[in-house]
Amino acid sequence: xxxxxxxxxxxxxxGPKPGAAGGTYRAFGETLxxxxxxxxxxxxxxxxxxxxxxxxxxYPRFRGRHKLHRFEDSGLEKCVGCSLCAAAxxxxxxxVVAAENTPENRVSAGERYAAVYEINLSRCIFCGYCExxxxxxxxxxxxxxxxxxxxxxxxxxxxEMLLAEPLxxxxxxxxxx
Amino acid sequence: MLxxxxxxxxxxxxxIKGIVIFAVGLQLVPIVLIAERKLLGRFQGRYxxxxxxxxxxxxxxxxxxxxxxxxxxRPTTSVGFLFAVAPMISILTAVAAFAIIPFGDVQHIFGTxxxxxxxxxxxxxxxxxxxGAVAFYGxxxxxxxxxxKYSFLGAMRGAAQLISxxxxxxxxxxxxxxxxxxxxxxxxxxxxxxMWYIVPQFFGFLVxxxxxxxxxxxxxxxxxxxxxELVGGYNTEFGGxxxxxxxxxxxxNVLVVSGIVTTVFLGGWLLPFGIHPPxxxxxxxxxxxxxxxxxxxxxxxxxLPRLRYDQLMSFGWKILLPLATLNTLVTxxxxxxxx
Numbered sequence: 001x002x003x004x005x006x007x008x009x010x011x012x013x014x015g016p017k018p019g020a021a022g023g024t025y026r027a028f029g030e031t032l033x034x035x036x037x038x039x040x041x042x043x044x045x046x047x048x049x050x051x052x053x054x055x056x057x058x059y060p061r062f063r064g065r066h067k068l069h070r071f072e073d074s075g076l077e078k079c080v081g082c083s084l085c086a087a088a089x090x091x092x093x094x095x096v097v098a099a100e101n102t103p104e105n106r107v108s109a110g111e112r113y114a115a116v117y118e119i120n121l122s123r124c125i126f127c128g129y130c131e132x133x134x135x136x137x138x139x140x141x142x143x144x145x146x147x148x149x150x151x152x153x154x155x156x157x158x159x160e161m162l163l164a165e166p167l168x169x170x171x172x173x174x175x176x177x
Numbered sequence: 178m179l180x181x182x183x184x185x186x187x188x189x190x191x192x193i194k195g196i197v198i199f200a201v202g203l204q205l206v207p208i209v210l211i212a213e214r215k216l217l218g219r220f221q222g223r224y225x226x227x228x229x230x231x232x233x234x235x236x237x238x239x240x241x242x243x244x245x246x247x248x249x250x251r252p253t254t255s256v257g258f259l260f261a262v263a264p265m266i267s268i269l270t271a272v273a274a275f276a277i278i279p280f281g282d283v284q285h286i287f288g289t290x291x292x293x294x295x296x297x298x299x300x301x302x303x304x305x306x307x308x309g310a311v312a313f314y315g316x317x318x319x320x321x322x323x324x325x326k327y328s329f330l331g332a333m334r335g336a337a338q339l340i341s342x343x344x345x346x347x348x349x350x351x352x353x354x355x356x357x358x359x360x361x362x363x364x365x366x367x368x369x370x371x372m373w374y375i376v377p378q379f380f381g382f383l384v385x386x387x388x389x390x391x392x393x394x395x396x397x398x399x400x401x402x403x404x405x406e407l408v409g410g411y412n413t414e415f416g417g418x419x420x421x422x423x424x425x426x427x428x429x430n431v432l433v434v435s436g437i438v439t440t441v442f443l444g445g446w447l448l449p450f451g452i453h454p455p456x457x458x459x460x461x462x463x464x465x466x467x468x469x470x471x472x473x474x475x476x477x478x479x480x481l482p483r484l485r486y487d488q489l490m491s492f493g494w495k496i497l498l499p500l501a502t503l504n505t506l507v508t509x510x511x512x513x514x515x516x
Binding site for chain 2: 024031034035037038039041042044045046047048050
């Protein structure tokens with residue numbers, strides 16, 4: 001006894017068999033449709049962004065190269081050399097060596113400061129955990145993503161490089177853009 | 178019997194003519210090259226090459242320069258002599274076929290009659306097919322002598338493709354030859370004074386064009402190259418100048434097929450609506466029509482995916498050949514009835 005599928009059977013519309021006259025006619029029609037589709041792309045114009053000259057603006061939360069910050073009023077560094085960023089870093093690319101602030105040599109607002117602060121950008125995965133881990137907002141992710149260099153050692157960014165005012169080479173996307 | 182060739186120019190005019198036509202043909206190839214790359218880009222929503230020179234115009238020059246300065250290498254399994262000769266055969270046949278494309282009627286330049294074509298052979302289309310057949314030796318020998326399985330597969334496909342499509346291509350032209358009553362290409366153009374053959378021979382035009390795509394190994398029939406499955410097909414092992422020769426031959430073949438379609442179906446240098454411009458306009462008209470057909474070539478390449486091998490064969494033998502035969506038959510009957 002054959003199984004009765006009941007009313008669940010969906011009517012299937014079949015096209016003409018390939019190779020037959022109908023198939024040939026259909027193939028010809030589809031060819032013309034394809035030609036129309038490609039020509040419409042010519043009329044539509046290009047979607048390419050000419051990269052070095054034109055750049056896609058980045059979003060404000062884009063995670064590019066890191067920046068270290070100073071207090072705007074006193075000019076002291078925000079980083080106190082706590083190494084929490086280095087602890088949070090999954091790629092282990094941050095190296096912090098802390099030193100004591102003295103009255104003669106006052107670098108940061110806290111007790112200690114980072115004598116050495118290096119980020120190996122060739123290891124960095126731009127996850128932004130350092131930014132989250134930092135209790136003083138001393139390190140944030142910037143917007144620069146053009147980081148290629150000629151040697152690996154050039155990609156180890158020192159504290160001076162991270163503190164320096166970055167070249168804003170990438171346009172920033174405005175609100176609602 | 179040798180075919181008669183309509184010579185009436187002095188020998189030195191013929192030499193100058195040969196040089197001029199070869200030079201023009203040689204300049205057309207880089208133009209087609211850059212046009213193809215730019216247009217393919219546009220068809221895909223991008224710009225195409227636009228860095229070398231203004232709007233990327235010097236890109237073909239850079240390409241050719243790069244290829245020519247490259248080291249010539251060949252696999253140890255290759256057959257040396259044939260490996261060197263095969264690209265030459267390809268380029269030779271392409272240039273030879275280019276010679277019969279008429280760019281204009283006989284002009285009187287400084288009082289001497291000069292035909293604006295390489296040669297006007299009385300067997301026009303047959304000459305074309307003869308060189309088209311020899312051109313496949315370039316591909317066959319190139320693929321075989323490389324001593325590589327990919328090249329060999331590409332070459333074998335090329336041979337099968339030639340057999341499948343040359344027949345239909347020939348039959349597509351037979352209808353035109355019946356109607357025109359001549360095999361000379363200039364004669365065929367003159368016979369189109371009333372109406373271009375694209376109208377009465379529309380099916381012949383379609384079959385010839387499709388077979389032309391196959392003949393020049395262009396997409397969707399580029400199974401001899403098939404970069405996705407055969408690396409590069411017959412030219413896998415070729416590099417540098419030899420690869421450039423194959424490349425040059427391919428694009429020149431595109432021009433030749435465009436030229437033949439222009440001559441045979443689009444009325445050559447004739448303009449519609451009874452406009453008779455001065456003689457120097459003829460080559461411009463022919464080049465304009467050729468560029469239209471070349472655009473079609475690029476357009477189709479941008480649109481259609483490559484056919485599977487058995488699809489290619491069944492299309493050639495089951496659809497194209499019957500269509501071409503029927504076209505020939507109907508034309509023959511009509512010609513007999515009306516005369």
